[in-house]
Amino acid sequence: MSSSESVKSLTELVQQPCPAIETSKEGKVQEPGDPPASDSQPTTPLPLSGHSALSIQELVAMSPELDTYGITKRVKEVLTDNNLGQRLFGETILGLTQGSVSDLLARPKPWHKLSLKGREPFVRMQLWLNDPNNVEKLMDMKRMEKKAYMKRRHSSVSDSQPCEPSSAGIDYSQGASPQPQHQLKKPRVVLAPEEKEALKRAYQQKPYPSPKTIEELATQLNLKTSTVINWFHNYRSRIRRELFIEEIQAGSQSQAGASDSPSARSGRAAHSSEGDSCDGHFPFGMETLAETTDEGRPRGPRRSSPPGSHSSGEPLEAPPNSAPKEDASTSAASTAGPTGESPYRPKESSEKSPSLPSTSSTPAGPGPQKPPSLQSLFSFPEAAGSKNTRDNTLRKKKAANLNNIIHRLEKAASREEPVEWEF
DNA sequence: TCCAAGTCAATAGC
DNA sequence: GCTATTGACTTGGA
Numbered sequence: 001m002s003s004s005e006s007v008k009s010l011t012e013l014v015q016q017p018c019p020a021i022e023t024s025k026e027g028k029v030q031e032p033g034d035p036p037a038s039d040s041q042p043t044t045p046l047p048l049s050g051h052s053a054l055s056i057q058e059l060v061a062m063s064p065e066l067d068t069y070g071i072t073k074r075v076k077e078v079l080t081d082n083n084l085g086q087r088l089f090g091e092t093i094l095g096l097t098q099g100s101v102s103d104l105l106a107r108p109k110p111w112h113k114l115s116l117k118g119r120e121p122f123v124r125m126q127l128w129l130n131d132p133n134n135v136e137k138l139m140d141m142k143r144m145e146k147k148a149y150m151k152r153r154h155s156s157v158s159d160s161q162p163c164e165p166s167s168a169g170i171d172y173s174q175g176a177s178p179q180p181q182h183q184l185k186k187p188r189v190v191l192a193p194e195e196k197e198a199l200k201r202a203y204q205q206k207p208y209p210s211p212k213t214i215e216e217l218a219t220q221l222n223l224k225t226s227t228v229i230n231w232f233h234n235y236r237s238r239i240r241r242e243l244f245i246e247e248i249q250a251g252s253q254s255q256a257g258a259s260d261s262p263s264a265r266s267g268r269a270a271h272s273s274e275g276d277s278c279d280g281h282f283p284f285g286m287e288t289l290a291e292t293t294d295e296g297r298p299r300g301p302r303r304s305s306p307p308g309s310h311s312s313g314e315p316l317e318a319p320p321n322s323a324p325k326e327d328a329s330t331s332a333a334s335t336a337g338p339t340g341e342s343p344y345r346p347k348e349s350s351e352k353s354p355s356l357p358s359t360s361s362t363p364a365g366p367g368p369q370k371p372p373s374l375q376s377l378f379s380f381p382e383a384a385g386s387k388n389t390r391d392n393t394l395r396k397k398k399a400a401n402l403n404n405i406i407h408r409l410e411k412a413a414s415r416e417e418p419v420e421w422e423f
Numbered sequence: 424t425c426c427a428a429g430t431c432a433a434t435a436g437c
Numbered sequence: 438g439c440t441a442t443t444g445a446c447t448t449g450g451a
Contacts, residue, residue, distance in 0.1 A: 085438080087439080098439080099430085099431070103430090106441075109428090113428095114428085114429095185433090187433095188432085188433050188434070188445085189445085191443090230446085231443095231444075233426075234443070237428070238443085
């Protein structure tokens with residue numbers, strides 16, 4: 001439902017059947033001969049060519065709530081079905097690098113948690129999906145790219161600059177941009193497993209270590225402090241995303257029974273609620289987790305945490321089953337005690353997203369009626385994927401807390417008043 | 424100044 | 438050759 005509506009409205013906004021590639025003058029799609037002028041700046045791609053960067057931004061701003069999970073799912077399907085790579089898709093359609101695309105597709109953040117900038121790729125994806133011809137075009141580009149590549153390889157001097165759109169990804173490696181070479185690139189730091197372990201352990205104890213702690217860690221591990229700082233930033237942010245996914249999946253699982261396929265597939269009705277609902281609410285789950293730094297400095301809601309939030313309330317306890325993937329084990333071990341400190345801060349909560357889950361064409365509808373999916377979203381089914389009892393207990397607690405929050409949110413939403421997030 | 428979000432880009436792994 | 442991972446960087450808000 002909402003999906004199609006979103007699509008529709010977006011399309012209408014754009015007023016072009018295929019804004020994505022089609023109109024692109026600057027687009028690389030065009031003539032094979034055209035130097036893909038635009039590639040130099042990946043960030044300003046092109047898809048919506050007819051529109052300036054501003055336009056896309058406006059589009060994003062006006063865009064209805066989109067089901068990011070569903071969109072990425074469909075994009076993944078289309079890409080795999082047509083054997084299209086992330087690089088090509090990313091560089092030509094989204095203006096992002098392969099790594100970013102991979103990340104985006106694998107761990108889409110809920111709409112409500114995205115900033116305008118973060119929503120942009122999803123709007124682009126949605127627009128791209130709107131027109132099936134776009135796939136064909138991308139495939140054409142792929143062919144052309146391949147051709148150009150062969151040409152370069154086999155012809156002594158390639159007469160023309162290959163038009164490949166992704167030239168960005170290729171050209172520079174070809175020495176197209178000679179000068180950057182001169183400055184030695186910093187070798188990439190690769191943390192050893194033990195170092196990571198140590199950092200994770202430190203994280204378990206203090207997700208927000210003080211400068212002093214960071215210093216100590218850096219010394220002990222023989223790393224630069226900036227590396228340690230970066231590591232904490234990255235880890236926090238990645239764990240957060242990991243949780244989004246987990247919640248979304250938990251939601252779709254518990255929902256699976258009801259709807260044919262939890263996935264996004266065509267219908268967004270179902271999942272849109274997954275993603276959406278989750279989005280809107282999830283963040284609030286962390287609200288009670290106030291933190292303190294080493295110094296005891298309140299890590300409080302720095303941003304938009306609800307003013308009156310009772311940060312003191314007993315914390316949600318468990319550090320969100322922290323640790324993405326492999327960490328599970330690690331954290332499991334150390335988790336036992338970690339206590340209190342969670343990487344999450346209330347901040348997330350209201351996060352300039354007054355746009356509650358309610359907003360827009362949310363599937364279940366903003367309104368009064370509670371979308372069942374909402375409730376079930378956090379109701380971690382007993383058996384479902386439960387790894388162990390403790391995990392379950394933890395989940396149950398979280399679910400209870402989240403559901404409680406959701407309940408309040410829904411109540412607030414149904415009042416249709418500007419909501420004051422007070423939790 | 425600190426942090427989150429978003430991204431790049433090197434690299435590991437298939 | 439492609440995707441996933443991840444350290445580093447940029448931007449912007451508070």
